[in-house]
Amino acid sequence: MPAWVQDGVNEYLKRFPRDLTIDIVDIPLGNRSKSASPKTAIEQETKNILSQIDDRDFVVALEVNGRMISTEKLATQLDHWRMEGLQVALLVGGPDGLGDACRQRANAQWSLSALTLPHPIVRVLLVEQLYRAWSITQNHPYHRA
Numbered sequence: 001m002p003a004w005v006q007d008g009v010n011e012y013l014k015r016f017p018r019d020l021t022i023d024i025v026d027i028p029l030g031n032r033s034k035s036a037s038p039k040t041a042i043e044q045e046t047k048n049i050l051s052q053i054d055d056r057d058f059v060v061a062l063e064v065n066g067r068m069i070s071t072e073k074l075a076t077q078l079d080h081w082r083m084e085g086l087q088v089a090l091l092v093g094g095p096d097g098l099g100d101a102c103r104q105r106a107n108a109q110w111s112l113s114a115l116t117l118p119h120p121i122v123r124v125l126l127v128e129q130l131y132r133a134w135s136i137t138q139n140h141p142y143h144r145a
Contacts, residue, residue, distance in 0.1 A: 001119075001120055001123065002120060004120075005120040005123055005124055008124040008127075008128075009024070009123055009124055009127050012124075012127040012128050012130075012131045013127060015131055016130075016131065016134065017134075020082065020134060022127065022130065024123070025052050027045060027048045027049050027052065028045075028048065029041065029045065029094050029095070030042060030043070030044035030045045030094065031044070032095070038096045041094065041096065042093075042094065042096050042097070042098075042099045043099060045093070045094045045098075045099065046098070046099030046100075046101050046102050049091060049098075049099075049102055050101060050102065050105060052089075053089050053105065054087065056087065057086075057087045057088065057089045058081065058086045058087065058088045058089070058107050058108075059088075059089045059091060059102075059105055059106045059107050059108075060088065060089070060090050060091065060106060060107065060108045060109070060110055061091045061093075061098055061102055061103050061105075061106035061108070061109045061110075062090060062091060062092050062093070062098075062109075062110055062111070062112060062122070062126075063093075063097070063098065063103065063109045063110070063111060064097075064111055064114065064116075065109070065111065066108075066109035066110040066111040067108070067109060067110055067111065068110070068111050069110055071129060071132055071133060071136065072136060074129060074130075074132075074133040075132075075133040075134070075136035075137050077133075078130065078133045078134060078137060079137045082137075090126060091106065092119065092122055092123075092126075112125060112126075
């Protein structure tokens, strides 16, 4: 990822309380050469993604056709996850999206936007929205800024 992405992500990560940790796990893209099919790449990515998920994790697949949620709803969801002590995995697919097995494993499917967003923007957007959601649960002024 470009330095501006890491800088943006780090800016939000340092604001979270110690009891709310966010780990970003980079999964290598599948081979997308001229001789390799996108289906094979998606299958490899799916295998790699699922290998990082624990059976007890609450999984949210980020999908264009997923359910749109507001920041306020995300705050409610975040508060619920924290109260239940759930580990949450937010899945972002490769350039061709997530594989069927990832969608089937997901407990929910959300859409960030009907727009196609590049991965660097998605990374910063997700961390910022999680921070904003947390700020709502704490009545922190960030949300109103």
